[in-house]
Amino acid sequence: MIRVVGFGAGGHAKVVIEILRSMQKYEIVGLLETQAKLWGTKVLEVEVLGDDMLMGELKNRGNNHAFIGLGTVGDAHPRRRLYETVSEFGFQIVPAIHPTAVISSSAQIGVGPTIMAGAVVNASAVIGDNVIVNTGAIVEHDCLVGDHAHIATGARLAGGVHVGACAHIGIGAVVRQEIRIGAGAIVGAGAVVVRDVPDKTTVVGVPAKIRATD
Numbered sequence: 001m002i003r004v005v006g007f008g009a010g011g012h013a014k015v016v017i018e019i020l021r022s023m024q025k026y027e028i029v030g031l032l033e034t035q036a037k038l039w040g041t042k043v044l045e046v047e048v049l050g051d052d053m054l055m056g057e058l059k060n061r062g063n064n065h066a067f068i069g070l071g072t073v074g075d076a077h078p079r080r081r082l083y084e085t086v087s088e089f090g091f092q093i094v095p096a097i098h099p100t101a102v103i104s105s106s107a108q109i110g111v112g113p114t115i116m117a118g119a120v121v122n123a124s125a126v127i128g129d130n131v132i133v134n135t136g137a138i139v140e141h142d143c144l145v146g147d148h149a150h151i152a153t154g155a156r157l158a159g160g161v162h163v164g165a166c167a168h169i170g171i172g173a174v175v176r177q178e179i180r181i182g183a184g185a186i187v188g189a190g191a192v193v194v195r196d197v198p199d200k201t202t203v204v205g206v207p208a209k210i211r212a213t214d
Contacts, residue, residue, distance in 0.1 A: 003049040009033035013069030066091035076166035080148040
């Protein structure tokens, strides 16, 4: 069994813990979390050991693998920063891919993804590093999903969609074929995207329209 340290102790961590257990190749040795009130508690019987100050001690004990248990709600940058910190410290980020996810043999999957139950990644799709493809989401053929992006529960990307780094496709959203979603953009829940979305722009509605830009 591969010993794994989890970073984060919230709801997303619960999902990743269950995925890793279902893969039957990982032993989760503990969680690190910034919120002191959670130290000493347990998440699905996994102890919250403390904060990131314990990284060195855990690494010295031979724990060389980790998972990112911090999810994203719109803003992917905290998850990106955590991923980069953990990686730079020398941990190998493990893939959390649920056994019921359907992934084409021709798809390319980056480092440390979380691909949840019932998700579909179809032919020649490319999934970047630290990407979340949430429960029941569909990434169709020839899509490209950039690093740290989140395809939320039940979202659907038609063929050839490009999603920029750190973008968020909201729950139940639909993106028409060949559309480009810019880096850091947010597609609201249930939106139907029929036009390209610029970087750092939020779109909502049916059809999706710009609500805000950074």
